[in-house]
Amino acid sequence: MIKNFKWLFLLSLSITACSSDDDNGEEAVVITSGSADFSKYVALGDSFAAGYSDNALFKAGQENSYPNILSQQFALAGGGTFNSPFMADDLGGFSVGGMQIPQFPTRLYFNTATSTPMNVAGISGTDITAQVAGPINNLGVPGAKSFHLLAAGYGAANPYFKRFASAADASVLGDALVQSPTFFSLWIGGNDVLAYATSGGSGVNQTGNLNPATYGNSDITDPNVFAATYSQIVAKLTENGAKGVVANLPYINALPFFTTIPYNPVPLDANTAALLNSANGFGQYNAGIQFAKSQGLISQDEADRRTIAFHAGAGNAVVMTDSYLTNLTAFGIPSYRQATSEDFIVLPARAFIGTQVNGNPLQVNGVSVPLADNWVLSKDEVAEVKTATDAYNATIEAVANDKGLALVDTKAILAQLSNGGIVKDGFTLTSAYVTGGTFSLDGIHPSPRGYAFISNMFVDAINAKYGSNMPGVNLGDYRILYPQAFQ
Numbered sequence: 013m014i015k016n017f018k019w020l021f022l023l024s025l026s027i028t029a030c031s032s033d034d035d036n037g038e039e040a041v042v043i044t045s046g047s048a049d050f051s052k053y054v055a056l057g058d059s060f061a062a063g064y065s066d067n068a069l070f071k072a073g074q075e076n077s078y079p080n081i082l083s084q085q086f087a088l089a090g091g092g093t094f095n096s097p098f099m100a101d102d103l104g105g106f107s108v109g110g111m112q113i114p115q116f117p118t119r120l121y122f123n124t125a126t127s128t129p130m131n132v133a134g135i136s137g138t139d140i141t142a143q144v145a146g147p148i149n150n151l152g153v154p155g156a157k158s159f160h161l162l163a164a165g166y167g168a169a170n171p172y173f174k175r176f177a178s179a180a181d182a183s184v185l186g187d188a189l190v191q192s193p194t195f196f197s198l199w200i201g202g203n204d205v206l207a208y209a210t211s212g213g214s215g216v217n218q219t220g221n222l223n224p225a226t227y228g229n230s231d232i233t234d235p236n237v238f239a240a241t242y243s244q245i246v247a248k249l250t251e252n253g254a255k256g257v258v259a260n261l262p263y264i265n266a267l268p269f270f271t272t273i274p275y276n277p278v279p280l281d282a283n284t285a286a287l288l289n290s291a292n293g294f295g296q297y298n299a300g301i302q303f304a305k306s307q308g309l310i311s312q313d314e315a316d317r318r319t320i321a322f323h324a325g326a327g328n329a330v331v332m333t334d335s336y337l338t339n340l341t342a343f344g345i346p347s348y349r350q351a352t353s354e355d356f357i358v359l360p361a362r363a364f365i366g367t368q369v370n371g372n373p374l375q376v377n378g379v380s381v382p383l384a385d386n387w388v389l390s391k392d393e394v395a396e397v398k399t400a401t402d403a404y405n406a407t408i409e410a411v412a413n414d415k416g417l418a419l420v421d422t423k424a425i426l427a428q429l430s431n432g433g434i435v436k437d438g439f440t441l442t443s444a445y446v447t448g449g450t451f452s453l454d455g456i457h458p459s460p461r462g463y464a465f466i467s468n469m470f471v472d473a474i475n476a477k478y479g480s481n482m483p484g485v486n487l488g489d490y491r492i493l494y495p496q497a498f499q
Contacts, residue, residue, distance in 0.1 A: 073494075132496060301318045429441060
């Protein structure tokens with residue numbers, strides 16, 4: 013009996029062992045780089061590459077940047093060390109002499125008590141004069157335009173680059189090339205048009221001007237300048253055989269900075285609407301518009317667009333200035349009209365529309381006082397932005413095809429976010445402000461989960477182009493918004 017029991021016990025162990033072997037019979041998938049070599053990876057770009065989020069650059073944001081996440085996936089397939097120019101803490105912005113620099117404020121957090129974004133209290137531990145030792149692999153520089161990557165001594169104009177530039181006369185591209193990269197990512201061009209858009213079109217469309225040294229910060233880069241610059245950057249990065257991935261540019265209507273504030277957010281009671289429509293409101297202006305039309309100075313269509321009318325109840329459009337209207341100032345008629353769905357009210361206007369001028373209840377911004385150009389991107393300015401974006405994207409696609417690079421179609425993918433959303437890892441990502449899960453509180457830059465999503469977009473494009481089989485990251489491992497304070 014005892015012998016039989018021992019035999020049965022050994023038999024059960026044998027069966028258990030066989031079952032265990034069967035369960036693990038499949039060999040583990042070997043992650044490979046395909047025809048790519050990730051051993052020396054550098055990332056070039058602007059604030060998106062840097063990990064900018066919630067209107068600031070801070071350490072946690074940099075850790076969740078798409079290049080940093082990519083480098084971790086590359087490590088599974090032979091990738092090497094990836095160094096980022098980390099900020100000193102998670103407050104964001106720069107300080108000097110123990111004081112926060114107003115132009116570089118701390119990051120935003122969502123205040124649940126007021127349901128509004130607010131700046132984190134404190135003073136950044138990142139002194140604007142401090143240097144970070146290199147070599148640096150993440151060469152994403154907030155504020156950089158395409159031609160800035162070629163500029164020697166760019167650190168003198170941009171403190172984000174100055175803090176990790178290898179020398180006073182260094183360029184972003186030069187600091188990348190000196191590392192002899194085997195693989196690179198390049199996502200640049202957003203600021204060549206985005207700075208114009210976020211300023212409400214306050215800059216200049218420099219199409220036709222081939223001298224970027226004369227451009228202002230909020231100007232649109234000439235498409236030929238962009239094409240020449242972009243081609244030169246990629247030619248230099250690939251001349252020794254490096255492979256890489258590039259990304260095109262989304263339309264601005266994929267960003268909640270331009271789509272959150274409706275064009276018609278003004279509620280009015282009957283008395284206020286009547287006052288605004290009277291001679292004491294816009295009645296005289298409307299009469300002037302009809303005079304201009306009767307004199308053949310403007311068309312009926314323009315007269316209709318310029319006529320301002322309010323009604324009792326919700327849904328009144330804001331009043332705005334529009335420099336693209338026929339100039340009638342010689343007749344004492346300003347260029348006013350009400351916004352339409354073709355205009356984009358920029359996100360910061362949420363705290364400005366409806367405020368009073370010097371406490372005067374009859375002088376209300378966006379209602380009795382027209383919004384200035386910086387608060388609205390007019391439909392004509394939107395068209396200029398789209399034209400430039402299309403031209404840049406044509407260059408990016410052509411260069412990618414010519415050099416055999418992986419191409420991430422962020423334009424198409426981000427458009428899906430504002431058209432029903434994208435479901436990944438059990439989460440639905442949309443472009444909705446705060447609740448969509450993709451964008452941070454500045455309405456332009458991604459949230460942690462948004463950056464993880466972008467990283468997966470890059471991984472998919474790289475795998476498809478080079479035959480690698482790297483996995484993406486699980487979006488559930490990345491939060492939607494950063495907290496007020498980190499534990």
